[in-house]
Amino acid sequence: EPEVTQTPSHQVTQMGQEVILRCVPISNHLYFYWYRQILGQKVEFLVSFYNNEISEKSEIFDDQFSVERPDGSNFTLKIRSTKLEDSAMYFCASSEVRLTNEKLFFGSGTQLSVL
Amino acid sequence: RKEVEQDPGPFNVPEGATVAFNCTYSNSASQSFFWYRQDCRKEPKLLMSVYSSGNEDGRFTAQLNRASQYISLLIRDSKLSDSATYLCVGYGGSQGNLIFGKGTKLSVKP
Numbered sequence: 001e002p003e004v005t006q007t008p009s010h011q012v013t014q015m016g017q018e019v020i021l022r023c024v025p026i027s028n029h030l031y032f033y034w035y036r037q038i039l040g041q042k043v044e045f046l047v048s049f050y051n052n053e054i055s056e057k058s059e060i061f062d063d064q065f066s067v068e069r070p071d072g073s074n075f076t077l078k079i080r081s082t083k084l085e086d087s088a089m090y091f092c093a094s095s096e097v098r099l100t101n102e103k104l105f106f107g108s109g110t111q112l113s114v115l
Numbered sequence: 116r117k118e119v120e121q122d123p124g125p126f127n128v129p130e131g132a133t134v135a136f137n138c139t140y141s142n143s144a145s146q147s148f149f150w151y152r153q154d155c156r157k158e159p160k161l162l163m164s165v166y167s168s169g170n171e172d173g174r175f176t177a178q179l180n181r182a183s184q185y186i187s188l189l190i191r192d193s194k195l196s197d198s199a200t201y202l203c204v205g206y207g208g209s210q211g212n213l214i215f216g217k218g219t220k221l222s223v224k225p
Binding site for chain 1: 157158159202212213215216218
């Protein structure tokens with residue numbers, strides 16, 4: 001089965017630093033997403049991306065966050081000036097079409113620890 | 116605000132048992148629902164979609180009751196490998212995103 005790949009699997013950073021989380025969605029997919037899960041909490045939607053622009057974003061996704069598709073394969077999440085509460089597992093996902101009943105493929109996640 | 120609520124468990128059952136999970140949702144406009152499975156510190160994986168007519172996939176049966184805004188998952192003849200957290204998920208509609216419940220933890224014992 002095709003996979004969404006994320007790097008790194010673990011990222012440790014100091015508070016106030018910038019981090020970039022990287023994802024390679026499935027090659028023929030058109031919609032890309034970032035979700036996060038704070039330890040012991042729900043998986044939460046951050047942002048969806050289509051046709052090189054953000055299509056939806058949650059209230060969590062404020063000016064501290066940005067997404068980019070710098071080339072034909074990568075999809076990145078940048079977190080500026082990280083805070084302790086940004087510590088979470090960040091999941092990238094992709095789907096072939098706009099999500100309704102279509103299957104959403106998740107990557108294995110990047111565990112971000114902000115110290 | 117759209118929410119999906121689940122009993123967090125844990126449900127501790129012996130192998131071979133039948134176990135049922137329930138979930139309620141607050142937004143009647145949600146059109147699509149899913150059950151995902153999440154192993155410890157892993158990504159969520161789609162288990163099955165949920166339809167009003169009910170659907171079955173092997174040992175798993177899902178039901179949706181729109182009038183009561185209630186979703187269920189039944190697991191028959193549970194296996195050790197079924198041990199995981201089961202996430203009830205609704206489609207956020209125009210927001211183009213999934214609304215996850217906090218999950219129900221299942222532990223199947225020998």
